[in-house]
Amino acid sequence: MNITFTMIAQAISFALFIWFTASFVWPPLMRAVEQRQKKIADGLAAADKGQQELVLAQGRVEELINGAKSQSQELVANAQKRSDEMIEDAKVAAKAEGERQIAAARATIEQEIQQAREQLREQVSVLALAGAEQVLMREVDIAKHKDVLDKLGARL
Amino acid sequence: MAAEQAEHVLTPTSYIQHHLTFMTQPVGNTPFWSVNVDSLVVSFVVGVIAFGFLYWVARGATAGVPNKRQAFVELTFDFINEQVKSIFHGDASFIAPLAATVFVWVLFMNAMDFLPVDIMAWIYHNVFGLTYFRSVPTADVNTTFALALSVWLLMIFFTIKVKGVGGFIHELFCAPFGGNPLLWIPNFLFNLIEYISKPLSHSLRLFGNMYAGEIIFLLLGMWASTGLVGTFFGTILSLGWAIFHILIVALQAFIFMMLTIVYLAMAHEGH
Numbered sequence: 410m411n412i413t414f415t416m417i418a419q420a421i422s423f424a425l426f427i428w429f430t431a432s433f434v435w436p437p438l439m440r441a442v443e444q445r446q447k448k449i450a451d452g453l454a455a456a457d458k459g460q461q462e463l464v465l466a467q468g469r470v471e472e473l474i475n476g477a478k479s480q481s482q483e484l485v486a487n488a489q490k491r492s493d494e495m496i497e498d499a500k501v502a503a504k505a506e507g508e509r510q511i512a513a514a515r516a517t518i519e520q521e522i523q524q525a526r527e528q529l530r531e532q533v534s535v536l537a538l539a540g541a542e543q544v545l546m547r548e549v550d551i552a553k554h555k556d557v558l559d560k561l562g563a564r565l
Numbered sequence: 566m567a568a569e570q571a572e573h574v575l576t577p578t579s580y581i582q583h584h585l586t587f588m589t590q591p592v593g594n595t596p597f598w599s600v601n602v603d604s605l606v607v608s609f610v611v612g613v614i615a616f617g618f619l620y621w622v623a624r625g626a627t628a629g630v631p632n633k634r635q636a637f638v639e640l641t642f643d644f645i646n647e648q649v650k651s652i653f654h655g656d657a658s659f660i661a662p663l664a665a666t667v668f669v670w671v672l673f674m675n676a677m678d679f680l681p682v683d684i685m686a687w688i689y690h691n692v693f694g695l696t697y698f699r700s701v702p703t704a705d706v707n708t709t710f711a712l713a714l715s716v717w718l719l720m721i722f723f724t725i726k727v728k729g730v731g732g733f734i735h736e737l738f739c740a741p742f743g744g745n746p747l748l749w750i751p752n753f754l755f756n757l758i759e760y761i762s763k764p765l766s767h768s769l770r771l772f773g774n775m776y777a778g779e780i781i782f783l784l785l786g787m788w789a790s791t792g793l794v795g796t797f798f799g800t801i802l803s804l805g806w807a808i809f810h811i812l813i814v815a816l817q818a819f820i821f822m823m824l825t826i827v828y829l830a831m832a833h834e835g836h
Binding site for chain 1: 589592593596597598599600601604605608609612616619620622623624626627628629631635638639642643646658659661662663665666669670702705706707708710711712714715
């Protein structure tokens, strides 16, 4: 159990090993550990952030869906209203058109009746003249009796 | 050990003496100038193996998913780092690797105690041709004092670095009892005892544990050679002691590391 130069030699070994560990072993390992810790922390933070964003996105999606729903309801309602209006308008227009056509037909009929009457009147006056000629057995001067005949025609 | 028996009769005394004799090589004229080659070589070889392994792991260290080897080393280092952080509050960029070095090196040197003493003696004798060669460097006071005194010098270095020479001297005379001039002498004596007892207890605790462990193995080995009953109990008890010794080896390495951290942390703290 003597203290000898061994002690100093061992101290030199010790110093050597301390230097080696402090320079080449400890720093890279601790760096790796710290980097991993940072990575894990970042990952956890990102996961948290993702979760929060998911919640936000869900809120937004709900909002959007609700908006779309109300919009579509509005659209449907508008379309319904519009179609009702259009049907109503079409009904009115059809009625008006029908009435107009009826009126036109009536006018045409009236006209035709008028024309037929006119023709009849002329033919009656011719017939009346022919009849009168037959009765009088003489020629009636149409130019002389035109005013009489016209009066007659007007009375018909 | 036929060759040995031819030289001298194997008695219990000679058996133990043989196992406790260092391979000493003189390098000078006085008794101080000699080296225990076994302690030096074994401690250096286990140091190179241990720190070489750590270096190999550290070189391939990845910040991604670590393999089992790296995870194991990281666990150990993280454990050491936690111990350092819990005791020492400051820049641990030197103290933490120092603590790791102390722990790993002492652990590996202590672990040489697991090797069966007589089988190793046979191997040293018949393979390497060495008559005297001890396996456990920490059962050599030179090793434990080398470690403890290195820590002690670092402690004084850090005290002066943190507090300055004036602060160091002031603390020698004015702590722990107070700055009253009447108390300067008691303070100084108190600090003197503290500064002497620190490296002594630090080194002798480790040395005593490892030395005693070795002696008990030797005594049990001796008992095992006395006959059938001795062999039976010697074997059983050796096994028990070896298992218990696993705890001692790790525990002493841990205690040595903790004391190193505590002493260096105290050097950074003011009074």
